[in-house]
Amino acid sequence: MKRMLLFLLGIFLAAGWLVPPAGQAAAGPPAKGESFPAITLPIPKDADDKNYLGLTGGGSFKITQVKAQAVLIEIYSMYCPYCQKEAPGINELFQAIEKDPELKGRIKILGIGAGNSAYEVGVYKKTYNVPFTLIPDERFALHKALGETRTPYFILVRIDQGGTGLVTYSELAGFKGVESFLEIIRKEVIR
Amino acid sequence: MNRLKGLLGFLLVAALVSLGSAGPVFSRSEAFKENIFPVGQLKPTDSKLKVKVGKKAPDFTLPSVGGEKVSLHQFLGKKNVVLSFVPAAWTPVCSDQWPGYNITQGLFEEHDAILLGITVDNIPTLYSWTNQMGRLWFPVLSDFFPHGAVAARFGVLRTDGTSERALFVIDKKGILRYIDVHDINQRPPLEALMGELGKLEK
Numbered sequence: 001m002k003r004m005l006l007f008l009l010g011i012f013l014a015a016g017w018l019v020p021p022a023g024q025a026a027a028g029p030p031a032k033g034e035s036f037p038a039i040t041l042p043i044p045k046d047a048d049d050k051n052y053l054g055l056t057g058g059g060s061f062k063i064t065q066v067k068a069q070a071v072l073i074e075i076y077s078m079y080c081p082y083c084q085k086e087a088p089g090i091n092e093l094f095q096a097i098e099k100d101p102e103l104k105g106r107i108k109i110l111g112i113g114a115g116n117s118a119y120e121v122g123v124y125k126k127t128y129n130v131p132f133t134l135i136p137d138e139r140f141a142l143h144k145a146l147g148e149t150r151t152p153y154f155i156l157v158r159i160d161q162g163g164t165g166l167v168t169y170s171e172l173a174g175f176k177g178v179e180s181f182l183e184i185i186r187k188e189v190i191r
Numbered sequence: 192m193n194r195l196k197g198l199l200g201f202l203l204v205a206a207l208v209s210l211g212s213a214g215p216v217f218s219r220s221e222a223f224k225e226n227i228f229p230v231g232q233l234k235p236t237d238s239k240l241k242v243k244v245g246k247k248a249p250d251f252t253l254p255s256v257g258g259e260k261v262s263l264h265q266f267l268g269k270k271n272v273v274l275s276f277v278p279a280a281w282t283p284v285c286s287d288q289w290p291g292y293n294i295t296q297g298l299f300e301e302h303d304a305i306l307l308g309i310t311v312d313n314i315p316t317l318y319s320w321t322n323q324m325g326r327l328w329f330p331v332l333s334d335f336f337p338h339g340a341v342a343a344r345f346g347v348l349r350t351d352g353t354s355e356r357a358l359f360v361i362d363k364k365g366i367l368r369y370i371d372v373h374d375i376n377q378r379p380p381l382e383a384l385m386g387e388l389g390k391l392e393k
Contacts, residue, residue: 082220
């Protein structure tokens, strides 16, 4: 009987019932009102991207290190038809933010290409002329850490003075047009 | 004691089921919502290739979702051809392979190549499925009847009647130049295919 119990314990461990292995998927995407998980992302190599995000050097960074009051994260894929369809709209949102003196520099947009290689991210950036930073996530590591959402998924993270990140918006297919998104952003950033 | 054994048995089955459900990373686009059938982790490949790089590709004619019949020989001397076999409509991975190709028409054209998408599904199924991807620039062919005959001729028909996730690059002379019978659970990276197309004459 003891042997049987030990065997079952082994099976449960393997099935991830008892101890979640490192790198396992989060139970779901970070919800509104929660702290944004302390995931690390690779610092982009491109100088314009570094400049936009206010980062220097190589290695990795946390969302709370981005030079902004809030970061809008779009989890997307070049293989996702909705993301493709919305790409021009997100570009417009970026332009609207950059033109608005109250928002420029205070809110940054960051795309995470779920399952996309650096090459595939490059293809998407070129195809849609994406003006903000896109980060490849070829092995779905970030995608898993952010709850394996379907795409496109939007998370707005407010960076508070203490350097903590608070999720203030978290929605699947959450882009409802430039104006409505600007309203959400303004509420969070201009307080 | 018997009850305890029963409970342990149930837990064992449940644990094994949950182990088995650790499947591939599913299609994530909201475009398909909950309509993708979770197939779980599959045997990476399950067929024996019948064609070789350097040899002539077998000709075929198949009906397309667009209505016209498409033959391989019609591209001889005109276009390089990429055949993209995907296992089946409404399954993970496949559902987000062609939408990616759909935004890279320019890359295919740079290499003077046409893409032909092929599955073993019938036309109405392919019509509904590909409608979720937006308007596709490349023909989608149905290898439904006789079932999987073209897939079988290339040696990519699996034992369950679906096809492999396979890419074939055929040059303008009709010669096979690249074959990737990919792990069915994973999407082939775009750069590998484009790298191979780059080696062909335009």
